[in-house]
Amino acid sequence: MPGLDxxxxxxxxxxxVIFILIAGMTVTGALITALAPNLFHNALGLVLAFFxxxxxxxxxxxxxxxxxxxxxxxGAIATLITFxxxxxxxxxxxxxxxxxxLMLSTAIISALFFLVLTGLLVNVAWPEIGAELAGSEQMIxxxxxxxxxxxxxxxxxxxxxxxxxxxxxxxxxxx
Amino acid sequence: MGDIGFGSLGGILPxxxxxxxGLLILVLDIAQADRQDSGRGYLAVSVLFLIVGLTxxxxxxxxxxxxxxxxxxxxxxATYLKLVIYTGMILVAIGGGSYMNRHATGRGEFWxxxxxxxxxxxxxxxxxxxxxxxxxxxxxxITSYILAGFLRTNKRSxxxxxxxxLYGSVAAAVMLYGMSLLYGATGSLDLGEIAQGLxxxxxxxxxIPAATLLTLVGLxxxxxxxxxYQWAPDVYDGAPTPITAYLSTASKAVGFAVMARVFVVALxxxxxxxxxxxxxxxxxxxxxxxxxxxxxxxxKRMLAYxxxxxxxYILMGLTAVVSSQQADLTVLGMNGLNxxxxxxxxxxxxxxxxxxxxxxxxxxxxxxxxxxxxxLVQRAPGxxxxxxxxxxxxxxxxxxxxxxxxxxVFGAAVQHQYFWLAGVGLVNAAIAAYYYLNVVRxxxxxxxxxxxxxxxxxxxxxxxxxxxxxLATIWIGLYPPRLLEWANxxxxxxxxxxx
Numbered sequence: 001m002p003g004l005d006x007x008x009x010x011x012x013x014x015x016x017v018i019f020i021l022i023a024g025m026t027v028t029g030a031l032i033t034a035l036a037p038n039l040f041h042n043a044l045g046l047v048l049a050f051f052x053x054x055x056x057x058x059x060x061x062x063x064x065x066x067x068x069x070x071x072x073x074x075g076a077i078a079t080l081i082t083f084x085x086x087x088x089x090x091x092x093x094x095x096x097x098x099x100x101x102l103m104l105s106t107a108i109i110s111a112l113f114f115l116v117l118t119g120l121l122v123n124v125a126w127p128e129i130g131a132e133l134a135g136s137e138q139m140i141x142x143x144x145x146x147x148x149x150x151x152x153x154x155x156x157x158x159x160x161x162x163x164x165x166x167x168x169x170x171x172x173x174x175x
Numbered sequence: 176m177g178d179i180g181f182g183s184l185g186g187i188l189p190x191x192x193x194x195x196x197g198l199l200i201l202v203l204d205i206a207q208a209d210r211q212d213s214g215r216g217y218l219a220v221s222v223l224f225l226i227v228g229l230t231x232x233x234x235x236x237x238x239x240x241x242x243x244x245x246x247x248x249x250x251x252x253a254t255y256l257k258l259v260i261y262t263g264m265i266l267v268a269i270g271g272g273s274y275m276n277r278h279a280t281g282r283g284e285f286w287x288x289x290x291x292x293x294x295x296x297x298x299x300x301x302x303x304x305x306x307x308x309x310x311x312x313x314x315x316x317i318t319s320y321i322l323a324g325f326l327r328t329n330k331r332s333x334x335x336x337x338x339x340x341l342y343g344s345v346a347a348a349v350m351l352y353g354m355s356l357l358y359g360a361t362g363s364l365d366l367g368e369i370a371q372g373l374x375x376x377x378x379x380x381x382x383i384p385a386a387t388l389l390t391l392v393g394l395x396x397x398x399x400x401x402x403x404y405q406w407a408p409d410v411y412d413g414a415p416t417p418i419t420a421y422l423s424t425a426s427k428a429v430g431f432a433v434m435a436r437v438f439v440v441a442l443x444x445x446x447x448x449x450x451x452x453x454x455x456x457x458x459x460x461x462x463x464x465x466x467x468x469x470x471x472x473x474x475k476r477m478l479a480y481x482x483x484x485x486x487x488y489i490l491m492g493l494t495a496v497v498s499s500q501q502a503d504l505t506v507l508g509m510n511g512l513n514x515x516x517x518x519x520x521x522x523x524x525x526x527x528x529x530x531x532x533x534x535x536x537x538x539x540x541x542x543x544x545x546x547x548x549x550x551l552v553q554r555a556p557g558x559x560x561x562x563x564x565x566x567x568x569x570x571x572x573x574x575x576x577x578x579x580x581x582x583x584v585f586g587a588a589v590q591h592q593y594f595w596l597a598g599v600g601l602v603n604a605a606i607a608a609y610y611y612l613n614v615v616r617x618x619x620x621x622x623x624x625x626x627x628x629x630x631x632x633x634x635x636x637x638x639x640x641x642x643x644x645x646l647a648t649i650w651i652g653l654y655p656p657r658l659l660e661w662a663n664x665x666x667x668x669x670x671x672x673x674x
Contacts, residue, residue, distance in 0.1 A: 116385060117352070117385075120356070120381070120382055120385055123381065124360075124378065124379070124381050124382055125378050126359055126360070127360070127361075127362070127376055127378075127379070149244075149245075150244070150245045150246070151246065151306065151307075152244050152246075153187070153243075153244050153246050153247050153298070153307055154246060154304070154306050154307045154310050157295075157298060157307070157310050157311060157314060158310060160194060160291060160294075160314070161295075161310065161313065161314045161317065163201075164287075164288055164291045164314070164317065164318050164321075165317055165321075167201065167284050167287065167288065168284070168288060168317070168318070168320075168321030169321075171280070171281045171284045171321070171325075172321065172324060172327065172336075174281075
């Protein structure tokens with residue numbers, strides 16, 4: 001096909017097309033989360049964004065992370081948020097607004113922040129560091145081993161943090 | 176890596192003891208049938224475990240630095256800060272414990288969280304790995320949100336908890352951006368390896384300003400530095416006073432300690448870049464804190480703003496780590512970092528003491544306004560004189576601990592040619608003296624004697640802790656060599672890690 005070679009830009013690969021779709025989905029979800037006027041729609045937008053991030057993990061060959069993302073963020077956290085909204089009358093049926101008088105300045109600052117981060121990502125020659133990835137099962141085994149060796153203290157501290165957060169949440173929410 | 180035996184846990188034994196204490200209290204609370212329990216037993220258990228933890232830390236003084244489980248450093252710097260943290264928490268527990276027991280629902284949870292937050296701070300100051308560092312700071316933050324909002328029936332307390340939470344979660348998220356930039360540039364979470372990675376790859380210098388600023392948002396939030404301080408007055412003012420006492424001392428010390436470790440160990444080679452940023456923040460912090468503190472009518476809120484201003488002075492110490500002459504920092508008498516450490520210790524006793532006096536007055540009159548302090552010297556002479564000494568120390572008058580701290584940070588700034596910084600600091604110290612002495616005037620020379628009826632009986636626990644704080648403040652002011660020695664060895668050890 002001679003016509004395709006004459007295009008001013010290279011054709012995207014399949015992986016790039018998939019990435020663009022996933023990225024579009026993530027950004028759409030994030031925008032719904034930030035801008036939709038109904039709090040319940042915000043929560044649903046968040047679910048969409050979580051799924052998108054899981055897709056990015058899959059593209060990066062981090063399947064385990066992707067599964068965890070779906071299980072924890074979509075399965076647990078998003079469900080919890082939805083429940084919290086549905087059980088709170090004022091939030092479910094009352095008027096909530098995602099905008100206030102700081103909307104404009106926030107948007108400007110966020111845009112600048114985005115530009116700075118993008119500038120860094122594009123212009124810095126990021127090094128390629130790290131060993132070749134092991135096979136998927138071996139990778140999960142390595143991950144588990146890291147949890148009980150190098151990262152033992154953070155791992156145990158995380159468990160304690162969850163306990164403290166749980167105790168505190170029950171205490172603050174109890175009637 | 177080697178095997179993990181019980182022997183390798185020896186280094187973190189103080190933290191383990193504290194955590195076990197917290198778990199014990201949670202279990203005791205479940206086993207407790209009496210819902211109206213006074214909570215006095217939990218107070219005793221907490222103080223006991225904290226003292227055992229402190230003893231464990233004291234035994235670690237003078238040890239050779241080593242790393243436990245590849246993420247936690249047992250070194251003089253961490254040990255010094257753990258001394259600050261445990262001492263502070265013990266003082267707060269004894270002095271403010273009965274107040275919390277009287278006002279809080281869920282006393283078991285309170286004391287368990289109180290011990291957990293101590294362990295979290297303890298891990299934060301010894302973390303050498305960004306993952307542990309972030310986790311322990313989050314642990315500290317989340318527990319602090321709960322504790323700040325612990326008095327659920329009190330609207331101000333609930334407001335404090337919520338504000339702290341909203342502000343803190345944004346700050347933590349921004350900090351993660353900074354940390355992920357560092358990780359992306361070097362492929363490592365270990366602070367030392369990050370420094371090596373940055374040194375090996377000169378192109379990565381481009382991310383340093385962004386990584387510094389973003390990380391600083393989260394750490395500056397903990398230390399209540401100027402652009403990130405807005406939560407501090409409302410939280411310090413609204414939170415139960417014992418909680419305010421530790422938030423403004425131990426928790427702030429953690430912010431500074433982590434900042435020092437990250438900047439010196441991981442980003443030490445780029446100190447010429449970050450020192451001006453810190454100098455700017457320092458000036459901004461002390462000026463904003465002092466100027467707003469001038470207009471406060473509530474003593475608790477005034478102390479909150481003054482605590483912001485004090486953070487500015489403390490930051491001067493870290494700024495002065497960068498010398499304009501390329502001298503060997505480790506042999507200098509005033510290397511900046513030892514000033515920061517000394518200041519934190521002196522400030523601990525002074526501020527906890529001051530907040531406990533506020534607590535005693537609040538208990539008696541139900542008010543933290545300046546009016547409640549009018550003629551305090553006649554109602555409670557001991558409390559008034561103690562407050563007098565704390566305020567002198569906060570203002571940095573000689574013979575008090577606050578003076579020694581200020582002397583060393585200002586001295587370091589002058590020695591390292593930051594004359595303008597020291598100058599701004601001095602002007603600020605003069606402004607601060609005005610509002611500190613205003614409280615003294617009200618306590619000693621108030622004209623209207625209406626409020627001055629009846630004696631005020633402060634609880635013995637508060638009296639004894641306040642007395643201890645007075646003695647410590649004067650001891651640091653009069654005879655600091657021992658403390659100076661600890662601060663020197665801690666600061667030299669950390670500065671020696673700088674590439």
